[in-house]
Amino acid sequence: MRLLEALALTITNGSKPVCRNQNFHLQAGEIWGVLGPNGIGKTSLLHTLAGLRKPLSGQITLMDKPLASYDRKQLATQLGIVFQDSQDTFPSTVLETVLMGRHPYLSEWAWESVEDISLCMTALEQVALATLAQRQVNTLSGGERRRLALAILLVQNPSICLLDEPTNHLDLHHQMVLLELIVQKTLRNNGGVVMVLQDVNLVPRFCTHVLLMHNADSWISGPVADVMTTTNLQLLYQHSIRKLVDNGVTLFYPE
Template sequence: MNLLQTKSLTVSIAGKPICNDLDVEMQRGECWTILGGNGAGKTTLLHTFAGLRTADEGQIDFADKLLEHWPRKLLSQKLGLLLQDSNDIFPSTVLETVMIGRHPHLKFWEMESQSDFDIARQALADVSLEDVHDRQVNTLSGGERRRLAIATLLVQNPELFLLDEPTNHLDMRYQITLLEMLIRKAKEQDGCICMVLHDANLARRYSTHIMLMISPDDIVTGKVDDVLTEENLARLYQFPIKSVETESGRVFLPGTL
């Protein structure tokens, strides 16, 4: 079953086209990665998938229903967006911040229950932040703040995970463990992941499907082994790419000009 589907989707920003007539189907159980050069419009497209931006033309269906026809509160229970960066305007603790993810599930003026707090504490444990639950957010490192943002998304309990550069600020250990955890959580929800990455090797390791934003009229989509090739990546990045077979699978390396 399609969880997210675009039909003849055309998107632009400040008059610059991002994609033209994009048709894509993302099904439950799949993990999609969007790859593209700087300024290709990856974040803009992800925000359009989330309903934060209006497409120029075409439509987006979520769970076989037009995205704009979903009540905003119900949509926020089923669709979660991890932003590229987090801004903490007001002082708050780690636990208070992660509880924000439960708000879509609460009625107007309803207070959080013990169950909500249990979900939040489990999410903090999932990202190894359970021991800093009472710390102020502004005392966290960049990597800790990124893990907190991921925990906040987890407590939202969505079906569609839209992740904008989820590995930002993370060391190698957390890049691997948190991507694996997110994929596991999405499968438990019978959901789908669509994420933006800059690392083709992480994309190959964890994705079932790839979207290459080469140009607005040249967006290549398909299964990971069909799309992630030396030729396609060289076209994408305008730079020579070589692949090497290792015990862990194929690895892409920059070539020489």
């Protein structure tokens, strides 16, 4: 099933073009990695696909209906996004924050039910934050906040997950465990993932497809095996890169 499709997409960021007339589609069961140099517009692309900013031109459809025809609440049950960073101006506990992920499922007057709370506690256990449920969010470390953001996504439970550098601030162990968790859950839901990554080596490990944003007019996309070559990566980052295969794992490293 076609989950998310962008046709003839043109996005600009200020006066700078992010992409011109590009196509992108996400099918059920696909895990996409998005790679590109700093400032190329990976975040702008993700926000546009989430319906949070308008493209200059082009068509975006979610499950064969125009993205703009969904209301925000309905959309939030289908599509979730984890932002690059979070802000907290006012005090709030970890549990209260996770409960925000249930907002799209509750009517305006409704209170969170006992089920909502137990769902949230399960998600906190999955990201290893259950013992901190009553802590204030502003006392958490960068990595713990990241895990909190992923816990919100887990309780929001959308079929399409858009992740903006999900492994930021995470230690090596949590990078592996949490990406695996999100990927497995998405596959069980028959959904799809698009994630912007900085670490090229996470792509062969977790992704089925990859999009290389070289510049506004040339995107290279396709299955990981076809696209993740040293030639393509060297072109992308303008840096010479070597490849290493060890124990069935492919690693790229800069020279």
